[in-house]
Amino acid sequence: MSTHDEAHDSHGGGEHEEQHIHPEPTSFIRKYVFSTDHKVIAKQFIWLGLCWLAIGGTMAMMIRWQLANPGKPFPILGGLVFGASGGVVSPASYTSLFTMHGTIMIFFAITPIMIGGFGNFCIPLMIGARDMIFPLLNALSFWFMVLSSCVLVGSFFVPMGAAAAGWTNYPPLSVNIGTPGLGQTMWVLGIFLAGTSTIMGAINYITTVIRLRAPGMGYFKMPLTVWGLWLTAILNALFVPVLGSALILQFMDRVLGTHFFVAGAFVKGGGDPLLYQHLFWIFGHPEVYILILPAWGVISDLIPFFARKPAYGYKLSVFAMSMVCVLSALVYGHHMFTTSMSPLLGQGFMVLTMIISVPAEILFLNWLHTMWHGAIRTPPPMMFALGVVFVFGLGGLTGLYLATISTDLYLHDTYFVVGHFHLTMAAAVFLGSFASIYFWFPKMFGRQMNMGLAKLHFWLSFIPINVVFCIMLAVGLGGMQRRLYDPSVYTTFQSLQSLNVWISRFAYLLFFGQVFFVYNFVYSIFRGEKASENPWEVGTLEWTIPSPPPHHNYDKIPLVVTGPHEFNNPAVLKATGRDWIAQDVPIPGDLPAESQSA
């Protein structure tokens, strides 16, 4: 462990918050259940997210089964889950399934794993802090997520079943006339609670990054992971409340009998179903970047880490991610091209949407440039990171057709849209989550995962996920609409049925490929090979302390003098023989630390 006592004591950055070392709690409940330690909360979030990922994935299997074998009973689980219809997915259950699949994956799998889990784990460790700035709020954020999970689970067991208005929850489907029953109301409540949890986390992350960066850790010395997570938190703080306002109005419509989203003819003065779409997408478009930004941040770090080169265009990457955040707030109308909006307005949204490709392209080229002429190592985290680059590129390119009004009018609500958003925010985030898990697992649990199984898991994820969603693009181009219960009954789509069957086969492969991850993850927590302090030989701060880190992370708050990706620096190579240097070690021959950080 490297600290620089002298430089440390003379350091004069007055803005750094003093952080006391608190004793580690000893009782089981305080240590593992109601903990305020960011590392424990991170693990809790990841466990919660992985459980939901399994449930959401099982639902996807049921959806795919129905599309490939309409009217056949679902194997094994069918009798249990769809007992009333003899194991067959009924039309009503199908509607509920795709609604809850989307909801669960977005709000209860990706958000807890990437934002709740790695946000919590990485931010304090990577900026050299002892914990989040509001530890209690952090714990509260997790427990709100648990509460909202309970509400959501409960909604499956009420009369008329869980929500069934699609994850976008559009009226008139989502008002009492479209979907009566308590399930839909519980959905609204559950998402509101999940949003509250997210807002609590966001307030904590934003403040932590501003206030708790270690001395010398300027904004442009932060690892890009932290940048991604911080920008995510800012977007969350700004736009989740807008979803909150939509949910409040919907809740009033369903419970108090107001008429905000009830269409005009029945109402004096007229409510407006389209109003919900506006509110939803003002939140919803930033949300898709909320989901992908943490993964962008992580792979922007992993690529230089494993290409053994400094990140190409570090500041440009930061700029690009920030630009994406700004633009994401200005383009929501492209989800509503088919709502007869003014053509002028539509064109504005189209142009702004197209402009997002510029920063996205900057990021992309930075990743490729970083790898160019690098001494690339390909352990599993890097494989998953490269997988993200590939699927995100593919998904991003298909987005251009949806951003263009003339093509979107044809493609709207087809499987092309389903393929597109799954490639970008499902496949990319899915692979990005596994990149993060494989990368930080040694730091989290002090053990290594099995590399062979991890590589197998990669190929069993990467190949099927691409095949599944690429065929979906083709099916969508053939005109098949999303959310159809049984496309095989339409003559137009009968020629596409064999493609649907193939999508399902690869989806099953994808699902069963995850078995290798589950086994590897659980086995390695208890029996994995002991991990060293810095198994990946990288320089960010979390790798300067033991694996797993002690309760208070840093015995002494580090003084940061070096960038996050100083690989193959000739001076370092010459002095130490290593191709990396920790962020709290000055590069040999540089100016002394104190004059650097002043």
Next chain:
Amino acid sequence: MNALVDTGPAVVMPSHLPAAPHARKRERSAYLGMAIFLGTWTMMFAGLFFSYAVVRNDAPTWPPIGEPRLPIGLPALNTLLLLGSSATLAKGLKRLRTGRATAFPGWLAATIVLGVLFLALQIHVWLSVSEGGLHASTGIYGSVFYGLTCFHALHVIAGLVILGAIAVPAFAGRNLTARYNLVRLSAMFWHFVDVVWVVMFVTVYVL
């Protein structure tokens, strides 16, 4: 592990700062967190006001034909009450900051009384409007009126609970000078609720 506990501050503070810089920095962080929280809540109310603008823009006439008019006198008085409560709270806070803590409970009591009066008057307005035939379920006019004002009233109640939590030790005679920051953050929330009300008064009742 225990050897590491309570070894004192790990970051040595620069000597040119005034006494107790640690507490001041905690305060600044808490202030920042509160400001971000109020920013997010501003976005939520912005969403509600946006909705109001959209439905109103959709409507051919406003209020829709056949709907009763909302009163303006009592809500105007209510606006004054709430602004007054902000003023008394600011006064009390200043007393606390300048070391005249004995004057604080009086100003806090005035704030709470004005807040409760506001709620009472608001309930009166709801009841009288309801008697006039405007209900949340009769049309979009009622939806907007009851939806927005009820949601705001929930925040007034939350604010009163927070002020009440401060009032308990204050009225018991405890000197809250040391808890100044907590009181200040609570006051920020109360002022926020007041500002939202002013916007609501202007948009829902006046315009």
